[in-house]
Amino acid sequence: MKFVINTLDSxxxxxxxxSLLPFVTxxxxxxxxxxxxxxxxxxxxxxxxxxxxxxxxxxxxxxKIPKEEFAIREIDLTDSKIKNIDMKNLSNLPYLESLxxxxxxxxxxxxxxxxxxxxxxxxxxxxxRVTDEEVSKLxxxxxxxxxxxxGTPIKPQTIEDLKSNLNGxxxxx
Numbered sequence: 001m002k003f004v005i006n007t008l009d010s011x012x013x014x015x016x017x018x019s020l021l022p023f024v025t026x027x028x029x030x031x032x033x034x035x036x037x038x039x040x041x042x043x044x045x046x047x048x049x050x051x052x053x054x055x056x057x058x059x060x061x062x063x064k065i066p067k068e069e070f071a072i073r074e075i076d077l078t079d080s081k082i083k084n085i086d087m088k089n090l091s092n093l094p095y096l097e098s099l100x101x102x103x104x105x106x107x108x109x110x111x112x113x114x115x116x117x118x119x120x121x122x123x124x125x126x127x128x129r130v131t132d133e134e135v136s137k138l139x140x141x142x143x144x145x146x147x148x149x150x151g152t153p154i155k156p157q158t159i160e161d162l163k164s165n166l167n168g169x170x171x172x173x
Contacts, residue, residue, distance in 0.1 A: 030054060032069035035092045039072055040065050042089040048077035053095045071095035078124075079103040084110030092116045100124040102148070108134035119143055127151035132158040139165045149173045 031053050040050045040059055049060040051074040058076075059065055072093055078100055087110040090099065096117050106128040120141040126148045136158050138144060144166050149159070150173060159171045 031071045031095055033071040033094055034069070036070055036072045036095075037065065039075070039089055039093055042086065043075055043077060046077055046080040046082050046086075048075065048080050050075050074098040074100075076100040077104055081105065082110070084113070087111070087113040090114050090117075094118055096120055098122040098124075101128060103127045106130060111135075112137070115140065117141055122146040122148075124148040125152060130154075136161060138162060142166070144169050147171045 036052070041062070043050050044060070044062055044065070049058045050072050051058050052066065053071040053073040055073075073095055074097060075090065075093075076098075079102070082101075082104050084105075084107055087106070090096075091114055094116070097119050099114070099117070099120060099122070102124045103126070106125065108129075108131055111125070111128075111130050111134045118141075121143050123138065123141070123144060123146070125135070127150065130149075130152055132153075132155050135147075135149065135152075135154050138147060139162070145168055147162065147169060149171060152173070154173060159173055162171055163169055
């Protein structure tokens, strides 16, 4: 009799466990940020693409913007004709890990407007018009681990300062 009760208890526990498992696992990667939808719309209007958190599939057209809330993990604006004043659209994205601004007309004025990216790990600024003055302030992104500065006038001393102030950051020039 005791064996039957233990077996029923085990089955009940396993039944509850396996029925809740999908909710627990899906919930962990289902992050959302209210700033992501407007940011995605801006990026797509500029000809760029975004990748949301928990996915590797790019959102490259307005039809692919999820109806449910989501968070942006990556933004790619390579060779877009963005304006410095528009860079504020790329701020306040707490789940953004990678931002690619390669070949854009970005200057110090635009880079200064990009703030509140606490998880930014990779920043592509190659072939932009940023200078030492603003690049030296990239320490505002404490998790930054890769910075690409090919084709910019950044001096070696600024690169060394950036590396020493962002422990573990690789700077490519």
